[in-house]
Amino acid sequence: MRVKMDISSSELSQFDFACMAVMRNIGTGTKKATIAACEEILDMSRAQVPKDTWTMLSSAFYEVKRRSDVAGYSYQGIVGYGGNGDPVNPKTGKRASSYMVKLHEDMSAPHVNGKAKFLEDPVREYAEGKFYRTIFQYAAEAIAASNAMNAR
Numbered sequence: 450m451r452v453k454m455d456i457s458s459s460e461l462s463q464f465d466f467a468c469m470a471v472m473r474n475i476g477t478g479t480k481k482a483t484i485a486a487c488e489e490i491l492d493m494s495r496a497q498v499p500k501d502t503w504t505m506l507s508s509a510f511y512e513v514k515r516r517s518d519v520a521g522y523s524y525q526g527i528v529g530y531g532g533n534g535d536p537v538n539p540k541t542g543k544r545a546s547s548y549m550v551k552l553h554e555d556m557s558a559p560h561v562n563g564k565a566k567f568l569e570d571p572v573r574e575y576a577e578g579k580f581y582r583t584i585f586q587y588a589a590e591a592i593a594a595s596n597a598m599n600a601r
Contacts, residue, residue: 471595476522478591480513482583487511487526489579493571494528499552499563504538505530508545528568 456464491511498506510532516523530553531546538545552558556565564570 467595471592472522475588475591478587479522480515480524481590482587483513483524483526485587486575486580486583487513487528489583490528490568490571490575493574494568497564497567497570498530499560499567501561502538502540504536504545505549505552507536508533508549528572530568 488511491509495506495509498509500506508530510530511526511528513524513526516525530549531544535544535546537543538548541548552560553565553568558565560567
């Protein structure tokens with residue numbers, strides 16, 4: 450079966466413009482999805498982080514950066530502890546970053562009002578059940594925005 454199509458240069462230009470708009474919107478959607486994922490993981494983690502002095506909780510942070518090593522719209526999210534000025538524990542005088550790994554990994558250490566693996570577990574839970582939902586939600590919004598722009 451053969452199909453012949455005649456496309457004018459203006460139609461091709463409109464198609465190209467529409468494709469570029471979709472790509473821009475997908476890029477915006479990718480960034481929004483990465484931010485949403487980081488916020489949700491951090492919220493889940495904050496509920497689990499030990500709260501003896503609240504130092505570790507107050508050091509929680511996330512950041513989203515555009516990746517320069519990948520072509521197109523690719524973002525990297527970092528979620529962690531030891532940020533926000535790296536607060537000092539009032540009981541020990543130590544900065545959160547100096548003991549966060551031990552607090553996270555040592556299953557035998559006391560974890561007042563929290564637990565070990567307070568970041569790893571939320572990341573795993575998010576990856577298993579919520580990651581694809583977030584990606585599809587923001588991709589759908591990006592495509593819908595592109596369709597609305599093209600309908601004008």
